[in-house]
Amino acid sequence: MPPVISGHNVNVWYNGLHALKDASLEIAERQITAFIGASGSGKSTLLRCLNRMLDTIPTARATGEIFYRGQNVFAPDMDVMALRRRVGMVFQNPTPFPKSIYDNIAYGLELQGYVNRRRIGLLRRQPIDPQAMAASTDRLDRAVMQSLQDAALWDEVKDRLHKSALGLSGGQQQRLCIARSITVQPDVLLLDEPCSELDPISTRKIEDFLLALKRDYTIVIVTHNMHQARRISDETCFFHLGELIEQGPTGVVFATPRHPLTRDYLSGAFG
Amino acid sequence: MVRRRESIYFFLFRFVAYVAVGFLVLVVLLLVKLGADALSLTFLTKPWSHRDIASGGIIQAIAGSFYLGLGIVVVGVPLGVATAIYLVEYSRENVWKRIIELAIQNLASVPSVVYGLFGFAVFVNLLRFGSSLLSAVLVLSMMVMPWVITAAVEALKSVPRRWRESSLALGASRWSTIRRIVLPAAMPGIITGSIIGLARALGETAPIIIVGATFYMNGLPTSVFDKFMTLPYHTFILATQHADPKAPSYAAATAVVLIGLTFCMSVGAMVLRTLYRRRREW
Ligand SMILES: Nc1ncnc2c1ncn2[C@@H]1O[C@H](COP(=O)(O)OP(=O)(O)OP(=O)(O)O)[C@@H](O)[C@H]1O
Numbered sequence: 106m107p108p109v110i111s112g113h114n115v116n117v118w119y120n121g122l123h124a125l126k127d128a129s130l131e132i133a134e135r136q137i138t139a140f141i142g143a144s145g146s147g148k149s150t151l152l153r154c155l156n157r158m159l160d161t162i163p164t165a166r167a168t169g170e171i172f173y174r175g176q177n178v179f180a181p182d183m184d185v186m187a188l189r190r191r192v193g194m195v196f197q198n199p200t201p202f203p204k205s206i207y208d209n210i211a212y213g214l215e216l217q218g219y220v221n222r223r224r225i226g227l228l229r230r231q232p233i234d235p236q237a238m239a240a241s242t243d244r245l246d247r248a249v250m251q252s253l254q255d256a257a258l259w260d261e262v263k264d265r266l267h268k269s270a271l272g273l274s275g276g277q278q279q280r281l282c283i284a285r286s287i288t289v290q291p292d293v294l295l296l297d298e299p300c301s302e303l304d305p306i307s308t309r310k311i312e313d314f315l316l317a318l319k320r321d322y323t324i325v326i327v328t329h330n331m332h333q334a335r336r337i338s339d340e341t342c343f344f345h346l347g348e349l350i351e352q353g354p355t356g357v358v359f360a361t362p363r364h365p366l367t368r369d370y371l372s373g374a375f376g
Numbered sequence: 377m378v379r380r381r382e383s384i385y386f387f388l389f390r391f392v393a394y395v396a397v398g399f400l401v402l403v404v405l406l407l408v409k410l411g412a413d414a415l416s417l418t419f420l421t422k423p424w425s426h427r428d429i430a431s432g433g434i435i436q437a438i439a440g441s442f443y444l445g446l447g448i449v450v451v452g453v454p455l456g457v458a459t460a461i462y463l464v465e466y467s468r469e470n471v472w473k474r475i476i477e478l479a480i481q482n483l484a485s486v487p488s489v490v491y492g493l494f495g496f497a498v499f500v501n502l503l504r505f506g507s508s509l510l511s512a513v514l515v516l517s518m519m520v521m522p523w524v525i526t527a528a529v530e531a532l533k534s535v536p537r538r539w540r541e542s543s544l545a546l547g548a549s550r551w552s553t554i555r556r557i558v559l560p561a562a563m564p565g566i567i568t569g570s571i572i573g574l575a576r577a578l579g580e581t582a583p584i585i586i587v588g589a590t591f592y593m594n595g596l597p598t599s600v601f602d603k604f605m606t607l608p609y610h611t612f613i614l615a616t617q618h619a620d621p622k623a624p625s626y627a628a629a630t631a632v633v634l635i636g637l638t639f640c641m642s643v644g645a646m647v648l649r650t651l652y653r654r655r656r657e658w
């Protein structure tokens with residue numbers, strides 16, 4: 106199977122700071138690829154290249170080539186909005202919008218023209234009845250419910266769908282954010298340290314969620330947690346000072362790293 | 377020792393706060409006392425009668441000020457908010473942006489009469505809008521824009537960057553992100569800034585005398601090209617230009633109505649702000 110995403114000699118500069126040096130990688134379909142490496146080694150930078158979120162940093166400049174299913178991601182005529190619908194992203198801090206739980210999940214589909222009949226307005230604030238939701242044939246209702254169920258969040262939030270998402274716990278917020286990004290049915294999901302602020306139980310829930318998502322999605326996850334990389338990833342990329350040192354199957358990279366730097370990092374992380 | 381100093385400062389600050397509030401209450405009480413005889417339903421709803429001021433009211437002045445306020449809300453506030461959106465969301469950090477920001481800062485401190493003179497030259501004469509409501513609305517809109525822009529820029533900047541990023545990462549356009557995520561979050565701040573600007577503009581006399589306010593007219597303005605009366609100018613005329621012994625009392629009553637109008641706007645803004653906040657916390 107050809108890789109979903111392949112990058113060749115990607116370089117990124119922030120105002121002259123060379124943050125990513127000649128990185129080349131391949132991301133396989135329906136696999137979880139982990140980015141590991143020390144702080145500041147360029148993991149987030151490469152991740153942001155994959156769906157052009159780097160564009161949101163005015164000082165950043167990128168060269169090289171990235172192909173997503175044959176399309177040149179860096180091409181000037183790339184439809185960036187369409188790309189981001191196919192290659193979604195979840196950030197380190199949970200970032201629910203200051204909207205109701207329902208409206209948070211619905212937002213991505215509303216952008217695509219779905220009509221939200223349950224939106225909380227300035228004056229209109231109808232509670233949402235979970236039974237009515239479950240029985241509803243409205244396509245937005247169905248999509249929202251499906252996402253929440255996939256995220257194993259439905260039972261926790263079904264009685265407060267109309268309430269602000271900011272009232273959820275950190276772990277719930279992060280699962281909500283992942284649910285929000287899969288509602289638009291992307292192809293690839295990029296996650297930048299999604300569990301770094303969460304307790305072990307919430308982390309575990311998200312890992313299970315990601316493993317379940319693997320059936321339908323291609324996933325790239327940045328993590329500082331070696332155990333996590335080992336537990337869930339199929340492929341591992343090791344970064345050091347802006348260079349992508351080594352990519353390989355997770356088992357192989359962890360058991361017999363090719364590069365001395367990788368070996369040092371992994372042993373340091375365990376010792 | 378430290379405790380003692382602390383409590384002295386605390387007392388001082390509280391004292392200053394009370395003095396400030398006290399002044400405000402005093403002014404309002406004084407005006408109400410002075411104008412109490414004049415305040416009546418007739419006064420609020422009947423047209424102005426120049427010969428016998430007791431038989432008429434100030435409806436033209438109320439209507440004039442109301443139209444001006446409406447005009448500013450329709451013209452000045454949206455232009456100001458749009459400028460702020462451009463500055464915060466779209467423009468890149470460069471010399472142009474610095475120049476625009478500097479211009480806005482300086483415009484905020486230009487005396488209002490200068491705006492009046494500009495309006496007289498440009499709107500009244502050059503564009504031939506004449507001495508009219510339209511010219512006055514444009515002048516006051518220009519005047520409030522720097523204040524609205526400053527408030528809106530602050531409000532927009534305080535919206536967390538990660539909300540914008542999350543929205544863009546879902547495939548939203550920049551405009552959808554602004555309209556659906558950023559603006560609603562910034563709204564309370566924008567409303568507060570706009571209302572303060574609006575209230576200050578409605579209290580202005582100098583610039584609008586130059587471009588169309590009149591001290592007497594028959595009936596209400598029927599088009600944007602008509603002249604108009606306003607509450608502050610009417611207060612000024614009654615207080616200084618009218619021979620009737622009851623005039624000072626009527627001036628005070630007019631001032632009370634003006635204060636009432638701005639007070640209503642503040643309350644309206646507060647209600648709106650609360651609605652926006654409640655939606656977030658609901
Ligand atoms: N917006 C930015 N402006 C300037 N420099 C940046 C910016 N973002 C990152 N950098 C720099 O680029 C380098 C790589 O950063 P990056 O965020 O990709 O590292 P990372 O591997 O994700 O680190 P972490 O594990 O701490 O998240 C660092 O030296 C960082 O200081």
Ligand SMILES: [Mg+2]
Binds near residue numbers: 149150297327
């Ligand atoms: Mg990072």
